[in-house]
Amino acid sequence: MIPEIGHFALILALSLAVCQGVLPLVGAHRDNAALMSVARSTSFGQFFFVAVSFGCLIWAFVNDDFSVLYVAKNSQLLLPTPYKVSAVWSAHEGSLLMWILILAIWTAAVAKFSSGIPLKLIARVIGVLGLLSVGFLLFALLTSNPFERLIPAAIDGADLNPLLQDPGLAIHPPILYIGYVGFSVAFAFAIAAMISGDLDQNWARWTRPWTVVAWLFLTIGIALGSWWAYYELGWGGWWFWDPVENASFMPWLIGTALIHSLAVTERRGLFKSWTLLLAITAFSLSLLGTFLVRSGIIVSVHAFATDPTRGFFILTFLAIVVIGALVLYAWRAPALDSTVGFSPLSRETFLLLNNVLLVIATTLVLLGTLAPLIVEMLNGGKISIGAPWFQIAFLVPMIPLVLLLGLGMHTAWRKQNPGPWMRLLRLPAIAAVIIGVVLPLMFYGRVSLMLIIGCGAAAWIVISSLIQPVRSWCRKEGATGITRSALGMCIAHLGMGVFVIGVTITSAFGIESDRAMRIGETLEVAGLQFEFRELREVQGPNYTAIEGVLEVRDGGEFIGTVRPQKRQYLVQKNWMTEAGIHPTWNKDLFVALGDQIGDGVWSVRIQYKPLIRFIWIGAFIMAMGGLVTVTDRRYRKTVK
Amino acid sequence: MNRYLLPLLAVIVMIPIMVLGLGSDPSNLPSQYIGKPAPDFNLPMLTDPSRTVSTADLKGQVSLVNIWATWCVGCRAEHGFLMDLANSDIIPIYAINWRDNRPDALKFLSQLGNPYTASGFDGDGRVGIDWGVYGAPETFLINSEGMVVYRFTGPLNRMLWEQEFIPRIAELTN
Numbered sequence: 001m002i003p004e005i006g007h008f009a010l011i012l013a014l015s016l017a018v019c020q021g022v023l024p025l026v027g028a029h030r031d032n033a034a035l036m037s038v039a040r041s042t043s044f045g046q047f048f049f050v051a052v053s054f055g056c057l058i059w060a061f062v063n064d065d066f067s068v069l070y071v072a073k074n075s076q077l078l079l080p081t082p083y084k085v086s087a088v089w090s091a092h093e094g095s096l097l098m099w100i101l102i103l104a105i106w107t108a109a110v111a112k113f114s115s116g117i118p119l120k121l122i123a124r125v126i127g128v129l130g131l132l133s134v135g136f137l138l139f140a141l142l143t144s145n146p147f148e149r150l151i152p153a154a155i156d157g158a159d160l161n162p163l164l165q166d167p168g169l170a171i172h173p174p175i176l177y178i179g180y181v182g183f184s185v186a187f188a189f190a191i192a193a194m195i196s197g198d199l200d201q202n203w204a205r206w207t208r209p210w211t212v213v214a215w216l217f218l219t220i221g222i223a224l225g226s227w228w229a230y231y232e233l234g235w236g237g238w239w240f241w242d243p244v245e246n247a248s249f250m251p252w253l254i255g256t257a258l259i260h261s262l263a264v265t266e267r268r269g270l271f272k273s274w275t276l277l278l279a280i281t282a283f284s285l286s287l288l289g290t291f292l293v294r295s296g297i298i299v300s301v302h303a304f305a306t307d308p309t310r311g312f313f314i315l316t317f318l319a320i321v322v323i324g325a326l327v328l329y330a331w332r333a334p335a336l337d338s339t340v341g342f343s344p345l346s347r348e349t350f351l352l353l354n355n356v357l358l359v360i361a362t363t364l365v366l367l368g369t370l371a372p373l374i375v376e377m378l379n380g381g382k383i384s385i386g387a388p389w390f391q392i393a394f395l396v397p398m399i400p401l402v403l404l405l406g407l408g409m410h411t412a413w414r415k416q417n418p419g420p421w422m423r424l425l426r427l428p429a430i431a432a433v434i435i436g437v438v439l440p441l442m443f444y445g446r447v448s449l450m451l452i453i454g455c456g457a458a459a460w461i462v463i464s465s466l467i468q469p470v471r472s473w474c475r476k477e478g479a480t481g482i483t484r485s486a487l488g489m490c491i492a493h494l495g496m497g498v499f500v501i502g503v504t505i506t507s508a509f510g511i512e513s514d515r516a517m518r519i520g521e522t523l524e525v526a527g528l529q530f531e532f533r534e535l536r537e538v539q540g541p542n543y544t545a546i547e548g549v550l551e552v553r554d555g556g557e558f559i560g561t562v563r564p565q566k567r568q569y570l571v572q573k574n575w576m577t578e579a580g581i582h583p584t585w586n587k588d589l590f591v592a593l594g595d596q597i598g599d600g601v602w603s604v605r606i607q608y609k610p611l612i613r614f615i616w617i618g619a620f621i622m623a624m625g626g627l628v629t630v631t632d633r634r635y636r637k638t639v640k
Numbered sequence: 641m642n643r644y645l646l647p648l649l650a651v652i653v654m655i656p657i658m659v660l661g662l663g664s665d666p667s668n669l670p671s672q673y674i675g676k677p678a679p680d681f682n683l684p685m686l687t688d689p690s691r692t693v694s695t696a697d698l699k700g701q702v703s704l705v706n707i708w709a710t711w712c713v714g715c716r717a718e719h720g721f722l723m724d725l726a727n728s729d730i731i732p733i734y735a736i737n738w739r740d741n742r743p744d745a746l747k748f749l750s751q752l753g754n755p756y757t758a759s760g761f762d763g764d765g766r767v768g769i770d771w772g773v774y775g776a777p778e779t780f781l782i783n784s785e786g787m788v789v790y791r792f793t794g795p796l797n798r799m800l801w802e803q804e805f806i807p808r809i810a811e812l813t814n
Contacts, residue, residue: 277647327648330644330647370657373657575739598690603764
């Protein structure tokens with residue numbers, strides 16, 4: 001009964017979405033206030049029914065209703081309850097429903113927190129979001145109904161993929177989706193502006209906080225995914241340039257460009273058509289991300305659905321959305337552009353360079369991801385482009401980007417006088433170069449050109465991000481401080497610096513060692529002694545595990561114990577590596593248990609990862625910078 | 641030309657790529673190593689960890705490399721055929737026991753028979769990564785110079801063997 005209620009609620013949500021997608025747009029066109037005001041109420045109603053539907057699916061999972069096909073495929077009696085809930089979004093049908101729910105939440109949030117925005121604009125924005133909801137609800141109801149029954153019911157389920165039985169992966173998809181879907185708001189604002197032909201600085205001010213919130217969730221979501229891959233896949237890497245990872249990274253890059261471009265549009269009324277194009281692209285890439293994951297057109301370890309019908313539906317939907325938006329763009333954007341000049345040395349120039357470099361970076365990732373498809377089309381067979389290509393190609397736009405970042409932050413709008421600018425930045429630049437040489441040499445005893453560039457760039461970003469906040473901190477009370485928006489920018493850039501230093505040091509000084517170890521044996525890696533104390537059996541709720549116990553010492557000093565596990569899950573019978581990690585602020589000691597090679601001899605992978613935490617901490621600081629920015633007073637102000 | 645039309649044109653160019661990508665069968669996975677030397681490996685032997693199996697063993701004769709695991713249903717399905725093949729002495733079958741554990745693998749072979757000339761033990765799947773293994777079972781045909789000639793994914797049976805392997809082996813031995 002409950003699953004049928006869920007199914008029916010989804011159909012009701014579709015009917016409301018149709019109203020939400022059609023009536024307000026018609027109303028805005030005809031200047032009919034009654035029709036326009038339908039927007040808010042239908043969006044709340046749609047959200048309600050989608051939430052009911054999602055709740056029903058959770059109910060089916062928590063109560064082990066194996067008469068529902070999707071539950072029987074992805075859950076099991078012994079699965080711990082939190083994982084029964086996260087199993088809801090572990091496969092295609094449920095993640096699609098979650099996508100729809102998050103879209104409904106974003107729409108309802110826009111409807112709720114938009115009292116200062118003119119009705120006509122908001123009606124169009126909510127209308128466009130409604131049309132997107134219609135597309136996804138149809139997708140779910142026609143091709144991927146999560147409530148499909150299985151008769152006769154299964155006695156027990158096939159279990160959740162053990163890879164996904166992990167707290168990190170339980171929360172990674174929702175957060176990533178909040179980011180992906182959040183770009184739909186910027187997209188809707190862009191479409192609304194193009195329909196009305198009206199794009200002023202207020203428009204940018206209203207669009208900006210929504211975009212920043214979407215971006216910050218995407219940042220956290222990607223960082224969580226990277227962290228999960230690090231400790232769960234057992235390889236000790238943190239980014240693999242896998243197609244699915246790239247699919248989430250491309251909207252992030254474009255979203256980052258969009259935030260910067262919106263800043264110019266808001267402050268100076270420039271880059272208007274460019275901002276629109278970025279808003280369309282960010283959301284299109286989010287859809288493409290979904291498309292890549294769903295259809296399995298690019299083979300990846302993450303791809304979990306291979307079904308051409310669904311692929312064709314999502315591709316058609318993608319084509320309608322993207323081509324529709326770009327036709328509108330080609331038609332309406334030319335009239336929106338304004339021609340205000342700016343001097344070559346101005347913040348506008350730096351933000352323009354930022355955008356160009358981020359777009360180049362995105363193009364490189366896109367080419368690397370699609371190259372296998374293109375080569376196959378030209379009958380070159382199947383190829384895969386590996387991480388080494390991405391690692392080198394990606395540095396080309398990234399190095400100038402981080403160097404220009406520090407300059408741009410301290411450059412005035414319109415026109416910057418070079419004299420004071422040089423005086424302000426001379427010292428930080430010299431300090432950055434010195435730190436770039438000294439830091440690796442002092443702590444790690446080696447230096448190379450790449451290390452100087454990496455550490456120097458990181459120091460440069462950190463110092464230049466701190467100048468403004470430190471100055472406003474030191475100033476006496478009552479003086480004009482730094483705005484939340486500027487503070488947020490400094491924090492986000494600081495996070496970028498922390499991230500760069502983490503990447504540089506980890507990749508240069510990380511040590512990996514694969515060895516055979518006898519119980520009782522001690523190995524030395526990176527000057528630390530790893531003693532293999534014992535091996536024991538551990539019983540988990542739905543798995544059994546072999547756990548190695550290794551004690552780590554530095555000379556005589558005890559540092560810690562790491563407990564790597566190999567788990568065998570009871571239903572699916574595959575073995576999972578659960579790495580043992582001893583984290584401290586400046587390094588991770590990572591131990592993964594391999595296989596038994598002989599009697600009491602095991603293959604063990606020991607890794608020393610200096611500053612690897614900085615990578616995720618940096619990403620988290622970036623996201624917090626975004627959060628501080630949206631609390632700026634000017635985003636709460638209503639216009640008359 | 642109108643620069644505002646450029647993004648639209650770029651997308652229109654990309655769509656056929658997507659459509660064709662969608663139509664292609666993801667299980668059709670030619671190995672990137674076809675025509676190239678088999679990726680290097682040196683693994684402890686499953687039955688006797690003190691000895692090893694390596695790429696050097698593959699040279700000097702036409703051979704098969706079969707990727708298998710006890711947890712893989714398809715491997716169990718093709719096992720009977722591999723036994724027949726081994727008994728007929730047509731071709732040596734080397735194997736990589738992939739992402740498995742040793743006691744299970746040994747039990748499997750003692751119960752169902754061991755068709756393998758030698759099976760290397762790749763418990764953490766690292767050699768599997770080098771070989772670009774997508775899922776077990778997979779069978780690679782290797783020529784006498786140790787080059788990959790053909791890759792077959794999925795469980796083998798007599799019909800597929802006669803269709804896919806026999807002609808290629810005949811070509812190699814001529």
